[in-house]
Amino acid sequence: MDVTAAKVAEVKDQTRNERIGAHSHIRGLGLDESLDPRNIGQGMVGQKEARKAAGIILNMIKEGKIAGRGILIAGQPGTGKTAIAMGMAKSLGEDVPFTMLAGSEIFSLEMSKSEALTQSLRRSIGVRIKEEAEIVEGEVVEIEIEKSANSGAKTGKITLKTTEMETVYDLGNKMIEAIQKEKIVAGDVITIDKASGRISKTGRSFARASEFDAMGPQTRFVQCPEGEIEKRKEVVHTVTLHEIDVINSRSQGFLALFSGDTGEIKQEVRDQMDQKVAEWREEGKAEIVPGVLFIDEVHMLDMECFSFLNRALESETAPIIILATNRGITNIRGTNYKGPHGMPLDLLDRLLIITTQPYTEKEIRQIIDIRCEEEDVEMNDEAKEALTTIGEQTTLRYAIQLITTSSLVAAKRKSQEVDVVDIRKVYSMFMDLKRSTEYLINHQKDYLYSEETNVTKQVEQMSLE
Numbered sequence: 001m002d003v004t005a006a007k008v009a010e011v012k013d014q015t016r017n018e019r020i021g022a023h024s025h026i027r028g029l030g031l032d033e034s035l036d037p038r039n040i041g042q043g044m045v046g047q048k049e050a051r052k053a054a055g056i057i058l059n060m061i062k063e064g065k066i067a068g069r070g071i072l073i074a075g076q077p078g079t080g081k082t083a084i085a086m087g088m089a090k091s092l093g094e095d096v097p098f099t100m101l102a103g104s105e106i107f108s109l110e111m112s113k114s115e116a117l118t119q120s121l122r123r124s125i126g127v128r129i130k131e132e133a134e135i136v137e138g139e140v141v142e143i144e145i146e147k148s149a150n151s152g153a154k155t156g157k158i159t160l161k162t163t164e165m166e167t168v169y170d171l172g173n174k175m176i177e178a179i180q181k182e183k184i185v186a187g188d189v190i191t192i193d194k195a196s197g198r199i200s201k202t203g204r205s206f207a208r209a210s211e212f213d214a215m216g217p218q219t220r221f222v223q224c225p226e227g228e229i230e231k232r233k234e235v236v237h238t239v240t241l242h243e244i245d246v247i248n249s250r251s252q253g254f255l256a257l258f259s260g261d262t263g264e265i266k267q268e269v270r271d272q273m274d275q276k277v278a279e280w281r282e283e284g285k286a287e288i289v290p291g292v293l294f295i296d297e298v299h300m301l302d303m304e305c306f307s308f309l310n311r312a313l314e315s316e317t318a319p320i321i322i323l324a325t326n327r328g329i330t331n332i333r334g335t336n337y338k339g340p341h342g343m344p345l346d347l348l349d350r351l352l353i354i355t356t357q358p359y360t361e362k363e364i365r366q367i368i369d370i371r372c373e374e375e376d377v378e379m380n381d382e383a384k385e386a387l388t389t390i391g392e393q394t395t396l397r398y399a400i401q402l403i404t405t406s407s408l409v410a411a412k413r414k415s416q417e418v419d420v421v422d423i424r425k426v427y428s429m430f431m432d433l434k435r436s437t438e439y440l441i442n443h444q445k446d447y448l449y450s451e452e453t454n455v456t457k458q459v460e461q462m463s464l465e
């Protein structure tokens, strides 16, 4: 995700952006140390078996024990599949890449399906790069700068000290400019990166705290450094393989990472980068951090994509691939074959399958409580009970959608608190899936191209969750 290594680390993956979205209340999987799910924890309610299973997988990921494993979260719509994946993402360390993608996105990108999948896979593998930087660190004792009368060129010397030693360094033109630009004077504690010549001011030495000459209100006081003036310091950056590919691909360049328009990347660039990373690993300069690629609505992928994923799972540097679907036995996209979850059997056989179950009345109520808090909506108990019943009879998503809408209706009648009258109003104002379908069936003749199908049965099934 981030150039050469240092600069790239600052480019945040888009998937980590936080908004008050459908899953903003999920802060983790809500497990205790022994991986047992709390009844309610980190915004997660119920679905204990699935959360526990996700926790075990999470542990394996954290320990770096598994690469190239595939997991399928299967369950009816609105049973928290995406919520569990989000919980996993939140529980992973900051430098473990997590890429989220909907199956349909593969087809809308301006690149081939296999290129889009390859990029997503490489976005999900981190490379932790360790670098030893040579630095000079000390308190400035004296700076002497002289200007040549003939050429105007400046020469100078800087004396630095630590608690143990003192050294004089010659200054070139560039260093003199940098010192003047940073307004460095005697008494400042500074660091110079030897490779780049970059100077940074750490603060002002405590020993000079009684002098008020060069101090502004924000002056930071620091101790005079100890030990050697010249030292080696270790810096660690984590970048993804995809970022390394983009930066090193001549036709793309670093800026492509910001615009998001990375186009197709040549296989030879990837091969070269894999070789480079392998060398770094051998030299102990880098380690691989396998991350997670989450593909929601996986039934939207077609046979080519499935076979590509099948092969990708075999690669040594593959990330953990988590797939989610709400489909039963249905056509595999682009073929006349049917498969469980709309997926081919050989891929399914490689996956660990986690199933999610429909929620109980109590769990729906708890999720509604959490969402009210998240959306900053005051709602009385009677209204929450009504919303819970609606959630049971229609869908959890529909009930959640009525929270903010009902608070707007309450605000209109100048009430701070949502009451059951507001719930009743929004319930009649906005149709749920079942009522909307019933209406369509009753008014079929009035619509264009209408055909009766088995849609009523499907809607019935969804509302039963």
Ligand SMILES: Nc1ncnc2c1ncn2[C@@H]1O[C@H](COP(=O)(O)OP(=O)(O)OP(=O)(O)O)[C@@H](O)[C@H]1O
Residues within 6 Å of the ligand: 022, 023, 024, 026, 043, 044, 045, 046, 047, 075, 076, 077, 078, 079, 080, 081, 082, 083, 084, 325, 326, 367, 396, 397, 400
């Ligand atoms: N166990 C849970 N605890 C807290 N919130 C939940 C839980 N399960 C679901 N939710 C919330 O309910 C809503 C619907 O859940 P989610 O989108 O995860 O379902 P899904 O199984 O991915 O559905 P679909 O198959 O339609 O994609 C989301 O706002 C989600 O955050």
